[in-house]
Amino acid sequence: MYVAAMAAIVVTMFLALARAAIGPTVFDRILAVNMFGTKTVLLIAVAGFLTGRPEWLDLAIVYTLVNFTGTLAVLRFARFGNLARDDRKADRS
Amino acid sequence: MRLGVLALLVAVWLSLSGPYTLHEWLILAFGVVSVLFVWRLYLALDRAAGGGSEFFRASSWLRLPRFLVAFALKVAAANLHTTKLILAPKIDLQPRLRRVPASQKTSFGQVLYANFITLTPGTITLDLRDDELLVYALDAESEGDVMDGSMDRDVLRLEGGPD
Amino acid sequence: MNGALDIVTAVLLVAGGFFCVVGGIGLHRFSDFYQRTHAASVTDTAGAGLMLLGLMVQGGLSMVTLKLVLVLAFLLFSSPAIAHALVKAAHGHGLALELDDPGKDGDAAG
Incomplete structure (x- = not known):
C-alpha cells in the first residue's frame, strides 16, 4: 500500500513538473513548483514508513517550512525583481 | 494570549526534540534561545499588526x-x-x-x-x-x-x- | 501490526493518492491560472490530509503521530497563504480573470 501511494505521488509530481515546464505564466510555474514541494513532503513521510524509519518525519516538517518560505521568496522575486527592497509603497498600488 | 503563544512554542519544541535530549545542557540551551527568539518575533509582529491576535481566549x-x-x-x-x-x-x-x-x-x-x-x-x-x-x-x-x-x-x- | 488498522491505512492512502492524481490532472485540464489554483488546492487538502491521516493510523498514539499532526497543521496554514499570495500577485500584475458574468460584482477589484 505504501508503494501504491508513492506511485500516485510520483505521478502527480511528474504532472506538476510538466505544468511547471509548460507555463505559460510565471504564476503557473510557481504554483506547480509549490505543489511539487508539497508532494515531496508526502513522499518523504510515506517513504519513512515504508522503510520503517519514521524519524524522516523531521525532514518532512523542515521541508514543509522551507517549501513555504522558498515559494514566497520566489514569488516576491518574480514580482519585484528584488528580495530585499522595501515594497510597502509598491504594495499599495 | 502572549504567554499562551510562549507555552505553545515550548510545547512544539518539546515534542520535536525535547523528551530525548533534556539531559543535554547544550541542546536545552539551544531550545531556550530559539523559543525566546521566535517569541520575540511574534511580539514584534503582533505589535506591527495592531494586536489583532486577541482572538483565542481560553x-x-x-x-x-x-x-x-x-x-x-x-x-x-x-x-x-x-x-x-x-x-x-x-x-x-x-x-x-x-x-x-x-x-x-x-x-x-x-x-x-x-x-x-x-x-x-x-x-x-x-x-x-x-x-x-x-x-x-x-x-x-x-x-x-x-x-x-x-x-x-x-x-x-x-x-x-x-x- | 493489526490487520484491521492496516486495511484502514491502505484505504486512506489509496484515497489520498487518488485525490493527488486528480489534482495533477486538473492542473492540466483547467484552462487558466486562476482555475488551476483550485486543482492544486485539491491535492493540498484532500490528498495530503487523507495520506497523513492514513499514516497517523499506523503511528498510533505516539510521537510519530504528533509529528504527522504538525506536518498537516503546517500544510493547512501554508497552502492557503501561498495560494492567496499567488492569486493576489497575479491579479495585481494584471493577469486577466475570465468571468462568466463580467461586471456584476467583480468590477474595480485589485
Missing part, C-alpha cells in the same frame, strides 16, 4: 473541536465537487467574483475566515479589505457555502459569537 480552545469537524466536512464536500468538475468529460465552469462581508470582530478571525475560504477547493480569496472579502469561485455550487454565510457563522462561533 473558551475558544473549547470550541475548537466543533469548528474542526465543521471545517473538515465542508472541505471534504468541496473536494468531492471539485473532483467531479476536474474529471467531467467536458470542463464546464462558470467562474465568478463575489464580494462577501466578513463579520468577525477581530482581524485574526477575518484572516481565519479568508484562509478557510481559500483552503476550500473551488473558492479562493483574492483580497481582504474593509471587512469585505473578494472571493473567486469556480461555479455556482462551489460558492454555495460562502454565499449563504454558513462558513462565516462557523468562524463567528469559534470567535465566541451567537450559536
Whole structure:
C-alpha cells in the first residue's frame, strides 16, 4: 500500500513538473513548483514508513517550512525583481 | 494570549526534540534561545499588526473541536465537487467574483475566515479589505457555502459569537 | 501490526493518492491560472490530509503521530497563504480573470 501511494505521488509530481515546464505564466510555474514541494513532503513521510524509519518525519516538517518560505521568496522575486527592497509603497498600488 | 503563544512554542519544541535530549545542557540551551527568539518575533509582529491576535481566549480552545469537524466536512464536500468538475468529460465552469462581508470582530478571525475560504477547493480569496472579502469561485455550487454565510457563522462561533 | 488498522491505512492512502492524481490532472485540464489554483488546492487538502491521516493510523498514539499532526497543521496554514499570495500577485500584475458574468460584482477589484 505504501508503494501504491508513492506511485500516485510520483505521478502527480511528474504532472506538476510538466505544468511547471509548460507555463505559460510565471504564476503557473510557481504554483506547480509549490505543489511539487508539497508532494515531496508526502513522499518523504510515506517513504519513512515504508522503510520503517519514521524519524524522516523531521525532514518532512523542515521541508514543509522551507517549501513555504522558498515559494514566497520566489514569488516576491518574480514580482519585484528584488528580495530585499522595501515594497510597502509598491504594495499599495 | 502572549504567554499562551510562549507555552505553545515550548510545547512544539518539546515534542520535536525535547523528551530525548533534556539531559543535554547544550541542546536545552539551544531550545531556550530559539523559543525566546521566535517569541520575540511574534511580539514584534503582533505589535506591527495592531494586536489583532486577541482572538483565542481560553473558551475558544473549547470550541475548537466543533469548528474542526465543521471545517473538515465542508472541505471534504468541496473536494468531492471539485473532483467531479476536474474529471467531467467536458470542463464546464462558470467562474465568478463575489464580494462577501466578513463579520468577525477581530482581524485574526477575518484572516481565519479568508484562509478557510481559500483552503476550500473551488473558492479562493483574492483580497481582504474593509471587512469585505473578494472571493473567486469556480461555479455556482462551489460558492454555495460562502454565499449563504454558513462558513462565516462557523468562524463567528469559534470567535465566541451567537450559536 | 493489526490487520484491521492496516486495511484502514491502505484505504486512506489509496484515497489520498487518488485525490493527488486528480489534482495533477486538473492542473492540466483547467484552462487558466486562476482555475488551476483550485486543482492544486485539491491535492493540498484532500490528498495530503487523507495520506497523513492514513499514516497517523499506523503511528498510533505516539510521537510519530504528533509529528504527522504538525506536518498537516503546517500544510493547512501554508497552502492557503501561498495560494492567496499567488492569486493576489497575479491579479495585481494584471493577469486577466475570465468571468462568466463580467461586471456584476467583480468590477474595480485589485
